[in-house]
Amino acid sequence: MNYDAPLVSGRLLRRYKRFLADIQLDDGREVTAHCPNTGSMKHCADPDSRVWLWDSNNPKRKYQLTWEWVEVDDQYRACVNTARANALVAEALEAQRIPELAGNYQIKREPKVADGRLDFLLEEDGEARVYIEVKSVTLLSESESGLGRFPDAVTERGLKHLRRLQALKEQGYRAVLLFCVPHEGIERVQAAAAIDPVYARALDEVAAAGVEVLAYRVSFSEWGMQLDRAIPVLLNAPVAD
Structure with a gap:
């Protein structure tokens, strides 16, 4: 499966309320993204982890960005969108x-x-x-x-x-x-x-x-x-x- 554009990268600030994540993008902006994962995300939601987001480019969505990938242990990519x-x-x-x-x-x-x-x-x-x-x-x-x-x-x-x-x-x-x-x-x-x-x-x-x-x-x-x-x-x- 391919995304319709390269993913947007940043650093995880925190995941909360199961479905939300605050992220600082590489350009310095802080955004709230949808977290499409109902699990504990053990070892996949550590603050300051590098993350990648899919941009829906849909201004009507409450959360335009969706959290897709995370870098685990500073070396392994993992997809958290179940x-x-x-x-x-x-x-x-x-x-x-x-x-x-x-x-x-x-x-x-x-x-x-x-x-x-x-x-x-x-x-x-x-x-x-x-x-x-x-x-x-x-x-x-x-x-x-x-x-x-x-x-x-x-x-x-x-x-x-x-x-x-x-x-x-x-x-x-x-x-x-x-x-x-x-x-x-x-x-x-x-x-x-x-x-x-x-x-x-x-x-x-x-x-x-x-x-x-x-x-x-x-x-x-x-x-x-x-x-x-x-x-x-x-x-x-x-x-x-």
């Missing part, structure tokens, strides 16, 4: 850049299931074949180099998604949890058992039941991002960090 994960995966599915999910499929977004929705359904000749739930991973471990963890806060919603995938697998469908990793410092993914042990146990359980668990890294450029390559997923997460 909505971008689904866009990146959709683009990769359409281009058949995910070998495990390549095929003559029709792609449907937000399919209904028994008790809610998931992110994608792949159909073949009008028949449901593969259900996919996407999660964005931006939490870099402090203790283990290159290790990304999910979630960054307790997630009852994420747990429900795991159980939906497990139920669909038991009904005979392929069910896939896809970790989208828009973080240059993450080379492998593991559940954050220290943050949400219930989710970590459930991930092991659904994987053992046949739910496929994949992770793909994202590459960055001046104009955008692209789902790039598969990276390992480590199960049986220990309590760490």
Whole structure:
């Protein structure tokens, strides 16, 4: 996915009320931007971090700028706009850049299931074949180099998604949890058992039941991002960090 213009850069002053961030742009102006991330943003919202914003160029918007990227540990770009994960995966599915999910499929977004929705359904000749739930991973471990963890806060919603995938697998469908990793410092993914042990146990359980668990890294450029390559997923997460 490409932005319609280069992103605007600056330094983070503070994130607050979950959806707002005050930023000092490189030209010295201080602005308030929309923060499209409901998580804790652990290690991704440190004051004085370099950040990049998308300018909607829409004066009717209350917050014309949207926070997109942050520089973590002064070296790794990470995308904090969680909505971008689904866009990146959709683009990769359409281009058949995910070998495990390549095929003559029709792609449907937000399919209904028994008790809610998931992110994608792949159909073949009008028949449901593969259900996919996407999660964005931006939490870099402090203790283990290159290790990304999910979630960054307790997630009852994420747990429900795991159980939906497990139920669909038991009904005979392929069910896939896809970790989208828009973080240059993450080379492998593991559940954050220290943050949400219930989710970590459930991930092991659904994987053992046949739910496929994949992770793909994202590459960055001046104009955008692209789902790039598969990276390992480590199960049986220990309590760490």
